[in-house]
Amino acid sequence: MKLSLFLAIKTIIRGDKGSLILTVLIMLVVFLNLLFVDAIFAGITETMDKGKINYQYGEVIIEPKMGDRYIKNTNQIIDTMKDFYYVKNITARITTGAVLINDKNNDGRDVVKFRTGIIGIDPEEDNDVVDIKSNIIEGRYLEKNDRGKIMIGADAAGGYGSSVFAEDLEGVRSGDNLTVEFENDIIREFEIVGIYRTKNFETDSKMIMMRNDFNSVFSTTNESSEIIMRLTDKNLSQKAISDLQKLGFGEYELADWSDKLSFGRTINESFDKIGLILRVIGSFVSGLVIFIIIFVDIVNRRKQIGILKAIGISEKSIMYSYIFRGMFYTIIGMTLGYLIMRFGVVNLFTKHPIDFPMGWMIPKIKIESLRMSILLFILAGLIGSFLPTIKEVRKKILTLMR
Amino acid sequence: MKEYILKSKDLVKTYKAESQSPVFALRGVNAEFKKGEFVALMGRSGSGKSTFLHQLALLDRPTSGQVKINNTDVAKLSENERAKFRLQVLGYVFQDYALIPELSLYENIALPMMALGFSRKKYDADVQEIIKRVGLNGRKNNLPSELSGGEQQRVSIARAIVNKPEILFADEPTANLDSEAASVVLEVMRELVDKYNQTIIMVTHEPDDKKYVDRVIWLKDGVISEER
Incomplete structure (x- = not known):
């Protein structure tokens, strides 16, 4: 092993620098x-x-069971849970469906209707849990004493860039009035005070109103449609759910954020599959590169292998020296690639995130993926350097020396 | 009387191309070599002298016959055992020096010692002494490309003798050298025989080389035609 390492190091250090740089590159x-x-x-x-x-x-998130409309004992749940060490903030929301009507010229002729979900909130409490405020792109966030005011998502408002929805209100603005036809057939007019865009399309297609206004439409008081909890650590979500069950709130649907990733989970699974395919292809390419580099090198050094064998150096020592070289190219290439990614690319995109339809995206190095990529690359490097070497070192001395 | 260190008995080597009758390179060669003897194998091209050396030096396997080194029938050794045997018992000098271009003069010479698992501490004195012996003192850090042909061949000899082999095989060691460099190389080899009782078997077709050796074995058409 020591001799193989010695031969590999000397060949790398004193060999052709150009091909070394190119291979590592x-x-x-x-x-x-x-x-x-x-x-x-x-x-x-x-x-x-x-x-x-x-x-x-x-x-x-705590929601009513299928078939139930509301969580009845909202205040009891909030009061109980807010004292848990891992609960950062908690809020209740009430939701319903409605048709938003934009009478463009206020003359009843050019009317646009958009069916969507409506959320009733206490703006101060909600702001500690759901970050709409920092995503206001026009106007302002709802305030404690607002009445008859609403905020609307950019995808519902329309005219704020591309959207996943084919329909919207075709361009309502902050300050415009909007007619809302609720599920119970009550129709009211609201003033839009703010347009928000979170890039979460389910949020951006909704309308947010004051809880008090909602209560006056539906005659609700302590009911809610969902209680949302923010935790100090998202990995404690299962503990929170387990505590809720122990406290007797199992009568409600208790879910954590990952349970709600129906669409996202499908994408994640697809990404995992694509990632695996790319890793295998990448490893194959790297293995092939090593194979070609070692093969070309070994063909040019056939005579040298014959000499080494002739003077009594074992086939194993010769083979290991080439494998060490293959591994050197692989490991140095991987290390430099990782450093450039970690300190170059990730830093660059942290300062300048990529604008994706679902949010501002910063590339993220996942440890599990990195570990698997490293493992596959090392395996590919081993195979790529082993295959051409074993073939040559097993040849007869005189054949190699000819 | 000196003991025999190497013997060949009825050594036959044939090469067979597909669907052709075998070509005899050696046709039952019997020879004996004594400890501390400098023997030249000579003959025309195709006479079988290099083939004979390759069989004796364990670089090839004979078709039939026996090669005994120190009474060990080397034909019975496995490939791994033959590699160990070559490393521990034999030394080689090739026509084109056969040095590793990325290793310095010192490292090339030390290579067999490293392969034997010795640490630098253990082999350093030996390597330094051998460098002096072949007249290359002060050049130990030079790469082969920085040495002349004659110097490279002396490095090759130094590498071949560093592990104190029983027999040194040299395959036309002076073929690529001018007459002056060839003389220096042959003098170094002669000195090894005289001072250190080294056994050397050398293939050559330079008639001038005869004056350095103790005995010449002439081969013709795969058999020994004459010994002097």
């Missing part, structure tokens, strides 16, 4: 490319997860 680019694509996928997944947590469900 190829390995670097292949690995960097793999890390980048993986990091983009992980970044998209995280952006979607964050969107769900920050703008819609928090870490834990």
